[in-house]
Amino acid sequence: MKQLYSYDIFDTCLARTCGEPKHVFDMLGTKVLGNHAEASEIADFTLIRMTAELEARRSLINNQNEEVTLEDIYHYCDFSNLTNRDNKAIMQAELEIEEFVLLPIEETRSEIDKLVERGANVIYISDMYLPKSFIEDILKHLGFYVNENVYVSSDTKKTKVSGNLYDYVSNELKIDFRYWRHKGDNTYSDYRVPKRKGISAKLIKHPYNQYELMGKNVLLDGTKPNQGYAFSLSRAIRLSMPETPHSIFASTFVAPMFVSFVYKILRDSEKKGINHLFFVARDGYILYHIALEFSKQFPDIELTYLYASRQALYMAGLNELTPNGIKSYMPHLKDKGIKSILYELHLPSYDYSNLHISNLSGDQIIDLLFEDNTFVEQLTRKYNEQNELIIKYFKQEGLTEGHCAIVDVVGSRRCQRAINNILNRNKYPNPYSYYFEVTWCRITEYEPYLAVNYQENVINTANYNRVSQPLYEQFFAISNQRRTIEYQVNKDKVEPLFESDFISDTYKQTIFEINKSVCTKYAKYYCVNNTDPITIIQTAQKAFSFFCYAPPINLLKALESFRCTGSGEPNEILLSKKNFLYVITHINEFFRWPEGQIVYSSGWLYPLVLFFLKNRYKKKLLISTI
Numbered sequence: 001m002k003q004l005y006s007y008d009i010f011d012t013c014l015a016r017t018c019g020e021p022k023h024v025f026d027m028l029g030t031k032v033l034g035n036h037a038e039a040s041e042i043a044d045f046t047l048i049r050m051t052a053e054l055e056a057r058r059s060l061i062n063n064q065n066e067e068v069t070l071e072d073i074y075h076y077c078d079f080s081n082l083t084n085r086d087n088k089a090i091m092q093a094e095l096e097i098e099e100f101v102l103l104p105i106e107e108t109r110s111e112i113d114k115l116v117e118r119g120a121n122v123i124y125i126s127d128m129y130l131p132k133s134f135i136e137d138i139l140k141h142l143g144f145y146v147n148e149n150v151y152v153s154s155d156t157k158k159t160k161v162s163g164n165l166y167d168y169v170s171n172e173l174k175i176d177f178r179y180w181r182h183k184g185d186n187t188y189s190d191y192r193v194p195k196r197k198g199i200s201a202k203l204i205k206h207p208y209n210q211y212e213l214m215g216k217n218v219l220l221d222g223t224k225p226n227q228g229y230a231f232s233l234s235r236a237i238r239l240s241m242p243e244t245p246h247s248i249f250a251s252t253f254v255a256p257m258f259v260s261f262v263y264k265i266l267r268d269s270e271k272k273g274i275n276h277l278f279f280v281a282r283d284g285y286i287l288y289h290i291a292l293e294f295s296k297q298f299p300d301i302e303l304t305y306l307y308a309s310r311q312a313l314y315m316a317g318l319n320e321l322t323p324n325g326i327k328s329y330m331p332h333l334k335d336k337g338i339k340s341i342l343y344e345l346h347l348p349s350y351d352y353s354n355l356h357i358s359n360l361s362g363d364q365i366i367d368l369l370f371e372d373n374t375f376v377e378q379l380t381r382k383y384n385e386q387n388e389l390i391i392k393y394f395k396q397e398g399l400t401e402g403h404c405a406i407v408d409v410v411g412s413r414r415c416q417r418a419i420n421n422i423l424n425r426n427k428y429p430n431p432y433s434y435y436f437e438v439t440w441c442r443i444t445e446y447e448p449y450l451a452v453n454y455q456e457n458v459i460n461t462a463n464y465n466r467v468s469q470p471l472y473e474q475f476f477a478i479s480n481q482r483r484t485i486e487y488q489v490n491k492d493k494v495e496p497l498f499e500s501d502f503i504s505d506t507y508k509q510t511i512f513e514i515n516k517s518v519c520t521k522y523a524k525y526y527c528v529n530n531t532d533p534i535t536i537i538q539t540a541q542k543a544f545s546f547f548c549y550a551p552p553i554n555l556l557k558a559l560e561s562f563r564c565t566g567s568g569e570p571n572e573i574l575l576s577k578k579n580f581l582y583v584i585t586h587i588n589e590f591f592r593w594p595e596g597q598i599v600y601s602s603g604w605l606y607p608l609v610l611f612f613l614k615n616r617y618k619k620k621l622l623i624s625t626i
Contacts, residue, residue: 004175005115007122008186012204012206015103016101016103028046028097029046048082064157104142125151135150163194167197177197185206208235216232230526230539234522238251248555250519257436259526277302278306279406282479284306286478290520292520308484309483312485317329337365341366345382346382347382355368387425389488390487391422391423394419402428405433407433409473409476411435411437416447417443433447435451474562475562480508485499549617556596559574
């Protein structure tokens with residue numbers, strides 16, 4: 001006899017982005033009563049819906065009828081004290097939300113596809129009050145094989161938990177239990193019951209990972225029940241994709257932080273009357289794509305990707321074209337050589353062969369350059385040219401019109417100052433600024449801005465900051481965009497001029513596409529959960545600090561090829577391929593992230609190493625989860 005393969009549906013084939021089924025009713029209450037409904041009204045709405053289901057089961061279930069339908073449940077619902085909407089419209093709204101929140105579990109879908117390709121007989125079997133036709137449509141829409149092979153208790157009036165649905169299917173398909181293989185997530189109805197009948201049963205579990213569970217438990221503390229959705233969403237998105245270190249990292253850390261940040265600044269912009277956001281290249285590219293996903297929620301806010309960079313703006317943003325003006329506004333040049341200084345002043349071709357610059361500091365080189373009239377003339381010409389082009393570019397993009405803001409990931413606020421200087425010089429209003437994080441060495445002159453993180457305060461340890469800053473800026477916000485170095489005119493339009501030696505990096509493209517895919521999917525489901533963005537960011541950062549102190553090897557694999565740039569050591573490798581003995585005896589070489597390097601090199605000692613790190617940092621890890 002041909003084998004029969006059956007699968008449970010919910011939490012086996014499909015995952016809810018909102019987590020538990022109860023949260024569907026919370027979302028339904030918000031949709032029916034409106035976004036401005038009080039929490040007590042939403043709670044009462046949810047209670048009415050849940051109580052009605054219990055009453056329907058008490059009244060209608062008997063020996064012949066083991067399941068109720070959605071229509072049965074709504075017969076016992078009385079929302080009249082909360083809304084004038086009729087039950088039929090509310091029931092339809094519940095179906096729409098159920099359809100919206102469901103994502104496929106890729107592992108199960110892939111397994112079923114392989115069975116179908118082999119010609120196997122595959123069915124779906126579920127204890128569920130939702131209509132059979134609705135579930136069939138959902139499965140089809142999410143890419144599952146459906147061909148009159150869906151058996152639902154609301155249709156058959158038999159359930160798995162009683163065992164009668166298994167008997168029903170056996171009679172319908174003329175299948176002997178000995179030739180039946182079943183998989184599901186419920187220990188009783190998907191494992192013990194079919195086992196007793198002689199069916200070969202196997203449990204499928206899709207648990208929260210430790211960081212998702214940490215976030216879910218911290219936020220579901222009874223005071224902010226909606227916040228836990230953010231980490232249920234991380235789990236659902238992770239399960240809906242082929243599970244790789246990169247997709248896990250993106251769904252666990254990148255999406256909760258960056259999507260929450262973008263949603264926060266959109267809400268804040270709406271409140272402040274800001275109608276145009278400019279996402280600064282290149283770090284802002286991922287934020288720009290997240291914002292596009294939210295654009296229907298904020299139709300009055302225009303979104304623009306702004307081609308700009310430190311290299312393109314700093315020199316033009318100088319208030320004084322003097323040695324002291326350069327030293328004051330571009331302090332990083334004090335540690336640079338002649339080639340780097342000339343490059344950042346947009347004069348890489350300047351002939352300095354007659355200057356005696358050996359053993360001079362960056363500040364001394366700048367003083368020496370200004371003694372040469374040719375250099376001063378060339379610099380003045382370049383300064384005026386780029387100022388003229390930049391202000392034309394700003395006008396062209398709309399940055400001069402006011403009621404706008406720039407958006408960046410990590411910053412010292414020097415780009416903000418350069419932009420403001422250029423605009424002020426031409427008597428245009430300054431834009432507001434948003435940063436995911438500002439560095440401890442940021443400029444503190446007063447210019448209005450909002451940052452969700454202040455590097456010295458987030459997780460106040462040097463270890464965390466050494467890892468987090470390059471990862472936020474160069475891995476979370478990695479992009480496939482080229483670096484803007486200055487501006488040029490092309491057919492009466494000002495365009496960015498990019499680095500001439502830019503080479504397309506397959507690694508960057510791959511990571512960016514994964515981060516973008518995860519973040520935009522996360523954003524699609526984010527708004528409906530009535531979340532507080534800052535709470536989610538802070539909770540995700542606490543989980544991330546846990547990762548920094550005791551990183552599991554599967555997530556470290558996402559960072560294997562990652563290199564830090566612009567941190568004193570160009571192209572610094574975060575994780576080196578060194579053996580464990582070498583790492584232990586040369587630990588000072590890995591000052592940026594010793595814990596990550598130790599785990600990465602641990603090999604078969606990995607369980608012991610991770611246990612040691614968790615115990616060593618037990619107090620800090622506990623603090624990070626409070």
